[in-house]
Each structure stands twice: as C-alpha cells, then as structure tokens.
Amino acid sequence: MKLSSSLEDYLEAIYNVIKVKTAARATDIAKKLNVANSSVTNALQILVNHDLINHAPYDIITLTPEGTRIAKQLVWKHEVFRDFFTTVLAIDSDTANQCACSIEHIIPDEVVERFVQYLDFERQCEYGGKRWVEGFGFRRNAVTDENDQCEVCKEGQEKDARSEK
C-alpha cells in the first residue's frame, strides 16, 4: 500500500502539527501545506480509509499507530536528507529543506540507510572531521590548487614520507 507523495505530505504535516498541539485540525494542515481546506478534507477521507488517521467529520485529527509509524519514517528521511544537504554539502537550510521534502517520498529506505551510515562516518572519522570547512561543508572547498591535491592530502603525504624514513 504505497501512498502518493501528496498523501505522504498530508500525513507528515499531521504528525508535525500533533507534535506541537496534541491534535490537528484541517485548517492547520491547509496552512502548513498551502492548499485549500477542501483539499485537506479530501485527503483526510483517503487517509481514514487507509486507517492511517482517526477523523470523523468536523472532528479533530489524530494518527493511528500505523499512521504514526509511517509519519515517523517520513520525518526520519526528511531529517537525514536535510542533514546531509546542510552538513555535507553545505546547502543553505531553506534549499536543503525543500530538497529533503521532495526526495523523501522517492528514495527507498535502504538508500536512506546508506546516507545515515555515511553521515555517521563523516562525524566519527578524525580525518573526515578535520577536513570540514566551516560554512562550506565537508571538503567542498578543500581542493585548492592545480595539483589536484588538498591541504589535508599534502599533510598526509608529508607524514607518510616522514614516517617511512
């Protein structure tokens, strides 16, 4: 039962509103997603049919366990991508969020896992960490001359040379 990007957006928005307000109203979602109220009503009915939310007409909106599970997964993906874009690629936070928001519906779980592992490594690895350039992200601006070698490479090579003596 694969949800469309659009329905995933609704579900995620509901989750995010509930995190702050304990229960969501249609208007909250409409504002958040910048769509008409009637579009929300429409989406809610579908999500109810899929047993992802609890919602009677004119009533508040809450998530079912399954809805919560899926929403959390979406939020997780969103955060992983936002993180990757800002931390590794040093993309500004608005663009990073926008990109995350669209690709989170597309990239399969296994691939997101790889992003997580990669991010973890970057954070744990001494050498990786050292190469992080404030405001530019991991390594992005690190290649500084025509020799195709960054400062860290050169340092490394010098050390290699010394330690091989």
Next chain:
Amino acid sequence: MKLSSSLEDYLEAIYNVIKVKTAARATDIAKKLNVANSSVTNALQILVNHDLINHAPYDIITLTPEGTRIAKQLVWKHEVFRDFFTTVLAIDSDTANQCACSIEHIIPDEVVERFVQYLDFERQCEYGGKRWVEGFGFRRNAVTDENDQCEVCKEGQEKDARSEK
C-alpha cells in the same frame, strides 16, 4: 517555463534515442518509458508547442537547440546522481539509476553542482580514495570498532604520533 517531471522524462528519452539512432520515432520512446503510444503522441505535441522538439505528425522526432540544451542538463544530473549513489554510497546500479531518474527532476542545479564538487574531491583526495572499500563504497564500512574510529583514522593517528616525536 518549468517542465513537469513527466515531460522531462520524454525529452530525456528522446535525447537518448537520438544519441544512438540519429532520429527518434514515437514507438522508441513508448518502449523506453513503458507507456502507450498515444501517451507519447500527447507529450510530443506539448514539447512541439514548447519548441523543444521538431515533429510533424507521422514524422520523425528531432530536438531543437533549446530541447538539446535541456536534455543534456537532465542527462548530466542523472549521471551525477547515478555516480554518487554507486560510487560514494555503493548502491547497486539498478537502484542507483531509479533514484537518479526520479530526483533529477527535483534537485536544483546549484545543489547538483555541490554533488559534483563532492565527487571530484572524493576522487582527487588521497586519503578519501584510500578509504574506498571495494563493494561498499567510500568509507561506508570503515568504522570497525567501538572506539568510533576506522582503520584509516588509526593509521593517521599513529603517523601523527610518530611524526611528532
């Protein structure tokens, strides 16, 4: 004049067919994109209206200069992402292509540029290159113990220690 993902797919498919066959036919595109012939006809009319392809009914399909420009850009994005997924994250080539195919319509140019810079660095940097694990991609499996340090980090530290003596 932003094209939809779907129209971009058609344009890219046309480009790829033309690369091999000098001119494309509707059936080629239909097979490539796995859609009905009539869907292709439909898309072609829109692309003609946008001056991205040359095509008279029942005739062959070629790209206009503008169409070529856009198609090339799409192919470029596709390749950058495929590269990133296979080379850095060590995703299998099918999945990598699928992911590339969907996010190429979404990620803005500036962000793709960052991916390129990142890939370039990974290829140029001695230390980065050394950490590439065959079959697992750059660094992915490099963190091997509870000390949160990979082999390369340790090596590096040992060298640091020796060279500081």
Next chain:
DNA sequence: TAATAACTTTAGACTAGACTAATTTACTGC
C-alpha cells in the same frame, strides 16, 4: 439563547497524465 464568526464539508469544475479502441497514415515486398 441567539447571532455571528470560524471552520469543515459538499458539489462541481478543471488539469495533467495515463489508458484503450478505433482510425488513419506510411512503408515494404511482391
């Protein structure tokens, strides 16, 4: 408690993009 405001839903229209079935056109081999 009645009026009003705010919210929600319904009804109906529209668009993009796909499909099938029927028709039209172009090509190929005799």
Next chain:
DNA sequence: GCAGTAAATTAGTCTAGTCTAAAGTTATTA
C-alpha cells in the same frame, strides 16, 4: 503500384489532485 503490416494519431475515458463557491456545523460571546 497496390496489399498488408506496422506505426501514429484521434477520440473518449479514467484517476489523482487541486481549486472555488456554497452550504452546513460548531464554538464564542453578547
């Protein structure tokens, strides 16, 4: 040069997702 086949187009249908406008429901407050 014509018959048969392959390809392309047209016509019409369907779905998902959006919208506006109107009507219905709930909540607030005088």
